[in-house]
Amino acid sequence: MTVIWTQDGIVENDPWAQPGSDSGSKLLPLAEALEHARDNAAFGVVLQPADDVRALAPILDRVAIIALTFPAFSDGRAFSQAMLLRERLGYQGEMRAVGTVLLDQVPLMLRTGFDSFEVAHAPTIKRLAEKRLPGIDLHYQPAADETHAGPGYSWRRTAMLNG
């Protein structure tokens, strides 16, 4: 079973469904999203790793959610896509990791600006539900997450305390 998790916990009744699914509001692939943007309703987008996120720039204010895909845990392109969306394009809406989402990658995903996660692996769901993330709260580099300037050097950051 797949669940959606955010830092607030597991999301009940998430409205967004992957393309091909029978229920819910569809997440649109990039080409369809650009087409759909002529209508006025808000919509969700699901991007593949090879998609250029910058194509969304003109319609970004109409996008309700962007799902970025990890086709395999070793494919880290979505980390850079996320950074570009948050830092370059200033996207502030929901950004979801879909595909292969491993527990040990979730802290890195949070840092690059993801805020919701589609997870299927039962032990991972359990750990996330318990909010036992395997991350390190001290960072040697700025990213897209909210952090404090770390002590010592300009490149350091420390995580904001949960709460």
Add this chain to the structure above:
Amino acid sequence: MYRYDEFDHAFVAARVNQFRDQVERRLSGEISEDAFKPLRLMNGVYLQLHAYMLRVAVPYGTLNSRQMRKLAHIARTYDRGYGHFTTRQNIQYNWPKLSDMPEILEELAEVEMHAIQTSGNCIRNVTADHFAGAAADEVADPRPYAEILRQWSSVHPEFSFLPRKFKIAVTAAERDRAAIQTHDIGLQLKKNDKGELGFAVWIGGGQGRTPILAKKVRDFLPEADLLSYVTAIMRVYNLHGRRDNKYKARIKILVHETGVEKLTTEIEAEWAHLKDGELKLPEADIAAINAYFEPPKLGDRAEGWGELAAWKRSDPGFADWVGRNVAPHQHPDYGMVTISLKPIGGIPGDATAEQMDAVARLAEDYSHDEIRVTHEQNLVLPHVALADLEPLYRALLVEGLATANAGLITDIIACPGLDYCALANARSIPVAQEISNRFGDPARQAEIGDLKIKISGCINACGHHHVGHIGILGVEKKGAELYQISLGGSADENASIGQITGRGFGPDQITDAIETIVDTYLTERISSEETFIACYRRIGAEPFKAALYASEAEAA
């Protein structure tokens, strides 16, 4: 050298706990070996032929004696009493147990060491000139920049799942001792005409099955822009590097297939957005990191000049060792001493726990507590007074560490090969040992002069065979080991990729073939002043091929 502050200590401790949790989840079956693999690799843990292997980072090859003693302790306690220094200035342990790994990492953390990113498809341990901070010919110490890169790249959220591994090397002299042109990013610290520090930036070098030398993309990048520019390179690579074929996934292939001009345009466009952002390095931070690398206070020791001359006259062995293994220091009364880990007939790069302890003690006594690991798999004491060379030499002799062969034919780089490595097709170590024995006579080595032999046991080229003056590549053919020879490679500022001579040689023929090449050189050279590589570049491969394959030509 750099000292951890509270932040660094807390970070490394958190990293150890994180790994302990990962190992526990693996051992309980909660995560599969497939999912665990990238996690353990990013902590330096490999699964080899016979056992797990742990690769410990020695950032930019700099160690103090306390750290070296800890490495000895780990060798003794968790391994079989020795360790193996690698071509990336790291140390590997070949026999530790997976369940011991968290404890080993905890012990390392006590002395400000770790195994973070010594493997995996991430930014690897940053390497530097092993003579940094001591060499007479450098414009400044490159290590502070390597340290800044080390910190910035540690558990980088965006760049931990790259298409492939990523290696950065930094040097600060015209004479390139860090092989920057064979790295994914090579940085040469230099001064512009206003006397400001910055970097020449090279990208896309690499060895493996497609050896390519790096291309220069910037002649002078101001030092303040180091992290923003490297981030721009990494982001373009992460988004566009190939992921369909692991052998085409390094940035060298992206540079090659995209074209260096187009790729540079993309990097510069990305950098334009980043350069005035959070990654711009403040002068104060660069100065603060630099302060850790202040050279030790070296008092004048002019008496060493006279003593050295007298000692050399009375002991030819000592004179040979000084001639080969001691290089000029910034301070004229001092030298930089190479401790060869290439005893005649030995395993290149191996050191016993006792030898490591001895080096630690000698570093305290004679080298202001500093030790370096070289990418040529030797150790260096960087700050030794000429007046102390004789007692140091005596002490090294006792430990079997006074082999006077730095840069000579027996100073061989070799990967672990089929004796250890799961990827290897052929053995490397026995080949190195046999060549070393064949040419072990000091007079013969001296006559041959500077000659770099580099041996890899498979196409991944960990033994740097592509850039050996003589490169040896072990392959498997019809179930048997076969060794291909390449000639004319070089990893210095005049870098070049060696050319394969022709058909390979069996394990029982390879040493004879090397001897044929050496004899050809000795016959062809203009004088003993002309080194092997200079001679090769003058006369080309043909005379060597003719000698190697003479019997075939006669038969045909």
